[in-house]
Amino acid sequence: MRITKLEKKKRLYLLETDQDNQVYITEDTIVRFFLTKGKKINENELKEVIQFAQFSNGKNIALYYLSFKKRTKKEVETYLEKHNIDPLTISEILHKLQEEKWIDDQDYVQQVLFQNALSGDKGPQALRQKLYQKGISKHIIDACFELEEFEEIAEKVAQKLHKKYLGKYSDRALKEKVKQGLLLKGFDYKDADKALEKLEWVQDEQEQETLLNKELDKAYRKYSRTDTDYSLEQKIIRFLLRKGFDYDKIKRALREYL
Incomplete structure:
Protein backbone atom coordinates (compact mmCIF):
# COMPACT_ATOMS: atom_id res chain seq x y z
CA MET A 1 0.00 0.00 0.00
CA GLU A 100 14.05 8.99 32.18
CA LYS A 101 13.35 10.25 35.75
CA TRP A 102 10.28 12.22 34.74
CA ILE A 103 8.48 10.15 37.38
CA ASP A 104 10.23 9.33 40.67
CA ASP A 105 7.96 8.63 43.65
CA GLN A 106 10.84 8.50 46.11
CA ASP A 107 12.07 11.92 45.02
CA TYR A 108 8.47 13.18 45.20
CA VAL A 109 8.23 12.13 48.88
CA GLN A 110 11.58 13.70 49.69
CA GLN A 111 10.50 17.00 48.11
CA VAL A 112 7.28 16.99 50.13
CA LEU A 113 9.28 16.42 53.33
CA PHE A 114 11.76 19.15 52.41
CA GLN A 115 9.04 21.71 51.69
CA ASN A 116 7.23 20.83 54.90
CA ALA A 117 10.42 21.23 56.93
CA LEU A 118 11.12 24.54 55.22
CA SER A 119 7.73 26.22 55.39
CA GLY A 120 5.02 23.64 56.17
CA ASP A 121 3.06 22.80 59.29
CA LYS A 122 2.11 19.13 58.87
CA GLY A 123 2.99 16.23 61.11
CA PRO A 124 4.02 12.77 59.88
CA GLN A 125 0.53 11.26 60.00
CA ALA A 126 -1.00 14.03 57.88
CA LEU A 127 1.83 13.80 55.35
CA ARG A 128 1.62 10.02 55.16
CA GLN A 129 -2.10 10.21 54.49
CA LYS A 130 -1.56 12.79 51.76
CA LEU A 131 1.09 10.63 50.08
CA TYR A 132 -1.03 7.47 50.31
CA GLN A 133 -3.80 9.37 48.52
CA LYS A 134 -1.31 10.23 45.78
CA GLY A 135 -0.84 6.51 45.22
CA ILE A 136 2.70 6.20 46.60
CA SER A 137 3.50 2.77 48.03
CA LYS A 138 3.90 2.27 51.77
CA HIS A 139 7.44 0.93 51.52
CA ILE A 140 8.64 4.08 49.68
CA ILE A 141 6.95 6.33 52.25
CA ASP A 142 8.35 4.33 55.18
CA ALA A 143 11.88 4.43 53.75
CA CYS A 144 11.76 8.21 53.29
CA PHE A 145 10.23 8.88 56.71
CA GLU A 146 12.62 6.59 58.58
CA LEU A 147 15.21 9.27 59.41
CA GLU A 148 12.91 12.30 59.26
CA GLU A 149 12.52 14.37 62.46
CA PHE A 150 9.39 16.39 63.20
CA GLU A 151 10.22 17.90 66.61
CA GLU A 152 11.30 21.30 65.28
CA ILE A 153 8.25 21.57 63.01
CA ALA A 154 5.98 20.68 65.93
CA GLU A 155 7.63 23.38 68.07
CA LYS A 156 7.15 25.97 65.33
CA VAL A 157 3.47 25.07 64.91
CA ALA A 158 2.94 25.04 68.69
CA GLN A 159 4.35 28.56 68.94
CA LYS A 160 1.96 29.80 66.25
CA LEU A 161 -1.04 28.15 67.90
CA HIS A 162 0.00 29.49 71.30
CA LYS A 163 0.20 33.01 69.92
CA LYS A 164 -3.16 32.60 68.16
CA TYR A 165 -5.06 31.47 71.27
CA LEU A 166 -3.19 33.43 73.93
CA GLY A 167 -5.55 35.65 75.90
CA LYS A 168 -8.63 33.80 74.63
CA TYR A 169 -8.52 30.76 76.90
CA SER A 170 -7.58 29.88 80.46
CA ASP A 171 -4.11 28.43 81.06
CA ARG A 172 -5.37 24.83 81.11
CA ALA A 173 -7.71 25.28 78.14
CA LEU A 174 -4.96 27.03 76.18
CA LYS A 175 -2.66 24.07 76.65
CA GLU A 176 -5.37 21.65 75.53
CA LYS A 177 -6.20 23.83 72.53
CA VAL A 178 -2.58 23.91 71.36
CA LYS A 179 -2.15 20.16 71.85
CA GLN A 180 -5.37 19.43 69.97
CA GLY A 181 -4.18 21.66 67.14
CA LEU A 182 -0.90 19.72 66.89
CA LEU A 183 -2.68 16.38 66.81
CA LEU A 184 -5.09 17.58 64.14
CA LYS A 185 -2.12 18.59 62.00
CA GLY A 186 -0.82 15.04 62.17
CA PHE A 187 1.84 15.19 64.89
CA ASP A 188 2.09 12.24 67.26
CA TYR A 189 1.64 12.57 71.02
CA LYS A 190 5.38 12.35 71.66
CA ASP A 191 6.31 15.32 69.46
CA ALA A 192 3.25 17.26 70.64
CA ASP A 193 4.13 16.83 74.30
CA LYS A 194 7.76 17.82 73.70
CA ALA A 195 6.61 20.95 71.87
CA LEU A 196 4.27 21.89 74.73
CA GLU A 197 7.14 21.63 77.22
CA LYS A 198 8.97 24.42 75.38
CA LEU A 199 6.14 26.97 75.80
CA GLU A 200 5.34 29.38 78.64
CA TRP A 201 1.86 28.56 79.96
CA VAL A 202 1.34 31.00 82.84
CA GLN A 203 -0.55 33.95 81.39
CA ASP A 204 -0.89 37.43 82.87
CA GLU A 205 -3.06 37.23 86.02
CA GLN A 206 -5.02 40.37 85.17
CA GLU A 207 -5.76 39.11 81.65
CA GLN A 208 -6.93 35.78 83.05
CA GLU A 209 -9.23 37.54 85.50
CA THR A 210 -10.68 39.67 82.70
CA LEU A 211 -11.22 36.59 80.55
CA LEU A 212 -12.88 34.73 83.44
CA ASN A 213 -15.30 37.61 84.04
CA LYS A 214 -16.08 37.79 80.34
CA GLU A 215 -16.90 34.07 80.18
CA LEU A 216 -18.85 34.31 83.45
CA ASP A 217 -20.99 37.09 81.99
CA LYS A 218 -21.59 34.99 78.87
CA ALA A 219 -22.65 32.00 81.00
CA TYR A 220 -24.95 34.12 83.16
CA ARG A 221 -26.76 35.55 80.14
CA LYS A 222 -27.12 32.05 78.73
CA TYR A 223 -28.52 30.30 81.82
CA SER A 224 -30.29 33.05 83.76
CA ARG A 225 -33.21 32.90 81.34
CA THR A 226 -34.23 29.45 82.57
CA ASP A 227 -32.43 28.87 85.89
CA THR A 228 -32.25 30.67 89.22
CA ASP A 229 -30.28 30.46 92.48
CA TYR A 230 -28.44 27.15 93.06
CA SER A 231 -29.23 25.64 89.66
CA LEU A 232 -27.97 28.75 87.90
CA GLU A 233 -24.77 28.83 89.94
CA GLN A 234 -24.00 25.16 89.29
CA LYS A 235 -24.50 25.50 85.55
CA ILE A 236 -22.23 28.55 85.45
CA ILE A 237 -19.56 26.70 87.43
CA ARG A 238 -19.69 23.68 85.10
CA PHE A 239 -19.54 26.00 82.07
CA LEU A 240 -16.42 27.74 83.37
CA LEU A 241 -14.75 24.49 84.43
CA ARG A 242 -15.17 23.22 80.88
CA LYS A 243 -13.39 26.38 79.76
CA GLY A 244 -10.45 25.36 81.92
CA PHE A 245 -10.71 27.88 84.73
CA ASP A 246 -9.66 27.07 88.29
CA TYR A 247 -12.54 26.15 90.64
CA ASP A 248 -11.49 28.46 93.48
CA LYS A 249 -11.14 31.41 91.10
CA ILE A 250 -14.58 30.65 89.66
CA LYS A 251 -16.16 30.65 93.14
CA ARG A 252 -14.46 33.93 94.03
CA ALA A 253 -15.60 35.57 90.81
CA LEU A 254 -19.15 34.31 91.34
CA ARG A 255 -19.33 35.83 94.84
CA GLU A 256 -18.44 39.18 93.38
CA TYR A 257 -20.72 38.82 90.36
CA LEU A 258 -23.96 37.45 91.83
Whole structure:
Protein backbone atom coordinates (compact mmCIF):
# COMPACT_ATOMS: atom_id res chain seq x y z
CA MET A 1 0.00 0.00 0.00
CA ARG A 2 1.03 3.62 -0.40
CA ILE A 3 0.62 6.71 1.83
CA THR A 4 -1.74 9.10 0.04
CA LYS A 5 -2.04 11.83 2.70
CA LEU A 6 0.09 13.11 5.56
CA GLU A 7 -1.61 16.24 6.86
CA LYS A 8 -1.18 18.19 10.11
CA LYS A 9 -4.33 18.37 12.28
CA LYS A 10 -3.65 20.57 15.32
CA ARG A 11 -1.14 18.58 17.42
CA LEU A 12 -1.41 15.33 15.43
CA TYR A 13 -1.02 14.30 11.79
CA LEU A 14 -3.57 12.42 9.70
CA LEU A 15 -2.08 9.54 7.71
CA GLU A 16 -4.17 7.95 4.96
CA THR A 17 -3.32 5.10 2.60
CA ASP A 18 -4.69 4.00 -0.75
CA GLN A 19 -6.40 1.10 1.07
CA ASP A 20 -8.62 3.44 3.09
CA ASN A 21 -6.56 3.33 6.28
CA GLN A 22 -6.80 6.46 8.46
CA VAL A 23 -4.44 6.89 11.40
CA TYR A 24 -3.61 9.86 13.62
CA ILE A 25 0.08 9.93 14.44
CA THR A 26 2.58 12.18 16.17
CA GLU A 27 5.47 14.09 14.66
CA ASP A 28 7.83 11.71 16.49
CA THR A 29 6.23 8.83 14.59
CA ILE A 30 6.88 10.54 11.25
CA VAL A 31 10.53 11.07 12.13
CA ARG A 32 11.03 7.56 13.51
CA PHE A 33 9.63 5.78 10.45
CA PHE A 34 10.67 8.36 7.80
CA LEU A 35 7.05 8.72 6.69
CA THR A 36 6.26 10.82 3.62
CA LYS A 37 3.40 11.13 1.17
CA GLY A 38 3.78 8.52 -1.55
CA LYS A 39 5.91 6.15 0.52
CA LYS A 40 5.10 2.44 0.24
CA ILE A 41 4.25 0.68 3.50
CA ASN A 42 3.12 -2.89 4.26
CA GLU A 43 0.62 -4.16 6.85
CA ASN A 44 3.24 -5.00 9.48
CA GLU A 45 4.91 -1.64 9.10
CA LEU A 46 1.56 0.12 9.45
CA LYS A 47 0.87 -1.86 12.60
CA GLU A 48 4.23 -0.73 14.06
CA VAL A 49 3.43 2.86 13.10
CA ILE A 50 0.06 2.69 14.89
CA GLN A 51 1.57 1.14 18.04
CA PHE A 52 4.35 3.68 18.26
CA ALA A 53 1.95 6.55 17.53
CA GLN A 54 -0.22 5.49 20.49
CA PHE A 55 2.83 5.30 22.74
CA SER A 56 4.22 8.62 21.49
CA ASN A 57 0.88 10.40 21.84
CA GLY A 58 0.35 9.04 25.36
CA LYS A 59 3.85 10.03 26.39
CA ASN A 60 3.35 13.56 25.06
CA ILE A 61 0.10 13.83 27.04
CA ALA A 62 1.93 12.66 30.15
CA LEU A 63 4.81 15.11 29.62
CA TYR A 64 2.33 17.96 29.21
CA TYR A 65 0.74 16.97 32.53
CA LEU A 66 4.17 16.76 34.17
CA SER A 67 5.22 20.16 32.80
CA PHE A 68 3.11 22.00 35.39
CA LYS A 69 4.52 20.30 38.49
CA LYS A 70 5.97 17.04 39.75
CA ARG A 71 3.49 14.15 39.78
CA THR A 72 3.37 10.65 41.23
CA LYS A 73 3.24 7.53 39.10
CA LYS A 74 -0.40 6.96 40.10
CA GLU A 75 -1.40 10.52 39.19
CA VAL A 76 0.09 10.15 35.70
CA GLU A 77 -1.54 6.75 35.26
CA THR A 78 -4.96 8.17 36.20
CA TYR A 79 -4.46 11.13 33.84
CA LEU A 80 -3.64 8.83 30.92
CA GLU A 81 -6.67 6.64 31.68
CA LYS A 82 -8.88 9.73 31.46
CA HIS A 83 -7.44 10.33 27.99
CA ASN A 84 -8.42 6.80 26.94
CA ILE A 85 -4.88 5.52 26.47
CA ASP A 86 -4.71 1.74 26.23
CA PRO A 87 -3.69 0.06 29.57
CA LEU A 88 -0.75 -1.80 28.01
CA THR A 89 0.48 1.42 26.41
CA ILE A 90 0.12 3.24 29.75
CA SER A 91 2.34 0.63 31.39
CA GLU A 92 5.00 1.15 28.70
CA ILE A 93 4.78 4.94 29.03
CA LEU A 94 5.11 4.85 32.82
CA HIS A 95 8.13 2.55 32.57
CA LYS A 96 9.80 4.90 30.09
CA LEU A 97 9.04 8.00 32.14
CA GLN A 98 10.51 6.36 35.24
CA GLU A 99 13.63 5.38 33.30
CA GLU A 100 14.05 8.99 32.18
CA LYS A 101 13.35 10.25 35.75
CA TRP A 102 10.28 12.22 34.74
CA ILE A 103 8.48 10.15 37.38
CA ASP A 104 10.23 9.33 40.67
CA ASP A 105 7.96 8.63 43.65
CA GLN A 106 10.84 8.50 46.11
CA ASP A 107 12.07 11.92 45.02
CA TYR A 108 8.47 13.18 45.20
CA VAL A 109 8.23 12.13 48.88
CA GLN A 110 11.58 13.70 49.69
CA GLN A 111 10.50 17.00 48.11
CA VAL A 112 7.28 16.99 50.13
CA LEU A 113 9.28 16.42 53.33
CA PHE A 114 11.76 19.15 52.41
CA GLN A 115 9.04 21.71 51.69
CA ASN A 116 7.23 20.83 54.90
CA ALA A 117 10.42 21.23 56.93
CA LEU A 118 11.12 24.54 55.22
CA SER A 119 7.73 26.22 55.39
CA GLY A 120 5.02 23.64 56.17
CA ASP A 121 3.06 22.80 59.29
CA LYS A 122 2.11 19.13 58.87
CA GLY A 123 2.99 16.23 61.11
CA PRO A 124 4.02 12.77 59.88
CA GLN A 125 0.53 11.26 60.00
CA ALA A 126 -1.00 14.03 57.88
CA LEU A 127 1.83 13.80 55.35
CA ARG A 128 1.62 10.02 55.16
CA GLN A 129 -2.10 10.21 54.49
CA LYS A 130 -1.56 12.79 51.76
CA LEU A 131 1.09 10.63 50.08
CA TYR A 132 -1.03 7.47 50.31
CA GLN A 133 -3.80 9.37 48.52
CA LYS A 134 -1.31 10.23 45.78
CA GLY A 135 -0.84 6.51 45.22
CA ILE A 136 2.70 6.20 46.60
CA SER A 137 3.50 2.77 48.03
CA LYS A 138 3.90 2.27 51.77
CA HIS A 139 7.44 0.93 51.52
CA ILE A 140 8.64 4.08 49.68
CA ILE A 141 6.95 6.33 52.25
CA ASP A 142 8.35 4.33 55.18
CA ALA A 143 11.88 4.43 53.75
CA CYS A 144 11.76 8.21 53.29
CA PHE A 145 10.23 8.88 56.71
CA GLU A 146 12.62 6.59 58.58
CA LEU A 147 15.21 9.27 59.41
CA GLU A 148 12.91 12.30 59.26
CA GLU A 149 12.52 14.37 62.46
CA PHE A 150 9.39 16.39 63.20
CA GLU A 151 10.22 17.90 66.61
CA GLU A 152 11.30 21.30 65.28
CA ILE A 153 8.25 21.57 63.01
CA ALA A 154 5.98 20.68 65.93
CA GLU A 155 7.63 23.38 68.07
CA LYS A 156 7.15 25.97 65.33
CA VAL A 157 3.47 25.07 64.91
CA ALA A 158 2.94 25.04 68.69
CA GLN A 159 4.35 28.56 68.94
CA LYS A 160 1.96 29.80 66.25
CA LEU A 161 -1.04 28.15 67.90
CA HIS A 162 0.00 29.49 71.30
CA LYS A 163 0.20 33.01 69.92
CA LYS A 164 -3.16 32.60 68.16
CA TYR A 165 -5.06 31.47 71.27
CA LEU A 166 -3.19 33.43 73.93
CA GLY A 167 -5.55 35.65 75.90
CA LYS A 168 -8.63 33.80 74.63
CA TYR A 169 -8.52 30.76 76.90
CA SER A 170 -7.58 29.88 80.46
CA ASP A 171 -4.11 28.43 81.06
CA ARG A 172 -5.37 24.83 81.11
CA ALA A 173 -7.71 25.28 78.14
CA LEU A 174 -4.96 27.03 76.18
CA LYS A 175 -2.66 24.07 76.65
CA GLU A 176 -5.37 21.65 75.53
CA LYS A 177 -6.20 23.83 72.53
CA VAL A 178 -2.58 23.91 71.36
CA LYS A 179 -2.15 20.16 71.85
CA GLN A 180 -5.37 19.43 69.97
CA GLY A 181 -4.18 21.66 67.14
CA LEU A 182 -0.90 19.72 66.89
CA LEU A 183 -2.68 16.38 66.81
CA LEU A 184 -5.09 17.58 64.14
CA LYS A 185 -2.12 18.59 62.00
CA GLY A 186 -0.82 15.04 62.17
CA PHE A 187 1.84 15.19 64.89
CA ASP A 188 2.09 12.24 67.26
CA TYR A 189 1.64 12.57 71.02
CA LYS A 190 5.38 12.35 71.66
CA ASP A 191 6.31 15.32 69.46
CA ALA A 192 3.25 17.26 70.64
CA ASP A 193 4.13 16.83 74.30
CA LYS A 194 7.76 17.82 73.70
CA ALA A 195 6.61 20.95 71.87
CA LEU A 196 4.27 21.89 74.73
CA GLU A 197 7.14 21.63 77.22
CA LYS A 198 8.97 24.42 75.38
CA LEU A 199 6.14 26.97 75.80
CA GLU A 200 5.34 29.38 78.64
CA TRP A 201 1.86 28.56 79.96
CA VAL A 202 1.34 31.00 82.84
CA GLN A 203 -0.55 33.95 81.39
CA ASP A 204 -0.89 37.43 82.87
CA GLU A 205 -3.06 37.23 86.02
CA GLN A 206 -5.02 40.37 85.17
CA GLU A 207 -5.76 39.11 81.65
CA GLN A 208 -6.93 35.78 83.05
CA GLU A 209 -9.23 37.54 85.50
CA THR A 210 -10.68 39.67 82.70
CA LEU A 211 -11.22 36.59 80.55
CA LEU A 212 -12.88 34.73 83.44
CA ASN A 213 -15.30 37.61 84.04
CA LYS A 214 -16.08 37.79 80.34
CA GLU A 215 -16.90 34.07 80.18
CA LEU A 216 -18.85 34.31 83.45
CA ASP A 217 -20.99 37.09 81.99
CA LYS A 218 -21.59 34.99 78.87
CA ALA A 219 -22.65 32.00 81.00
CA TYR A 220 -24.95 34.12 83.16
CA ARG A 221 -26.76 35.55 80.14
CA LYS A 222 -27.12 32.05 78.73
CA TYR A 223 -28.52 30.30 81.82
CA SER A 224 -30.29 33.05 83.76
CA ARG A 225 -33.21 32.90 81.34
CA THR A 226 -34.23 29.45 82.57
CA ASP A 227 -32.43 28.87 85.89
CA THR A 228 -32.25 30.67 89.22
CA ASP A 229 -30.28 30.46 92.48
CA TYR A 230 -28.44 27.15 93.06
CA SER A 231 -29.23 25.64 89.66
CA LEU A 232 -27.97 28.75 87.90
CA GLU A 233 -24.77 28.83 89.94
CA GLN A 234 -24.00 25.16 89.29
CA LYS A 235 -24.50 25.50 85.55
CA ILE A 236 -22.23 28.55 85.45
CA ILE A 237 -19.56 26.70 87.43
CA ARG A 238 -19.69 23.68 85.10
CA PHE A 239 -19.54 26.00 82.07
CA LEU A 240 -16.42 27.74 83.37
CA LEU A 241 -14.75 24.49 84.43
CA ARG A 242 -15.17 23.22 80.88
CA LYS A 243 -13.39 26.38 79.76
CA GLY A 244 -10.45 25.36 81.92
CA PHE A 245 -10.71 27.88 84.73
CA ASP A 246 -9.66 27.07 88.29
CA TYR A 247 -12.54 26.15 90.64
CA ASP A 248 -11.49 28.46 93.48
CA LYS A 249 -11.14 31.41 91.10
CA ILE A 250 -14.58 30.65 89.66
CA LYS A 251 -16.16 30.65 93.14
CA ARG A 252 -14.46 33.93 94.03
CA ALA A 253 -15.60 35.57 90.81
CA LEU A 254 -19.15 34.31 91.34
CA ARG A 255 -19.33 35.83 94.84
CA GLU A 256 -18.44 39.18 93.38
CA TYR A 257 -20.72 38.82 90.36
CA LEU A 258 -23.96 37.45 91.83
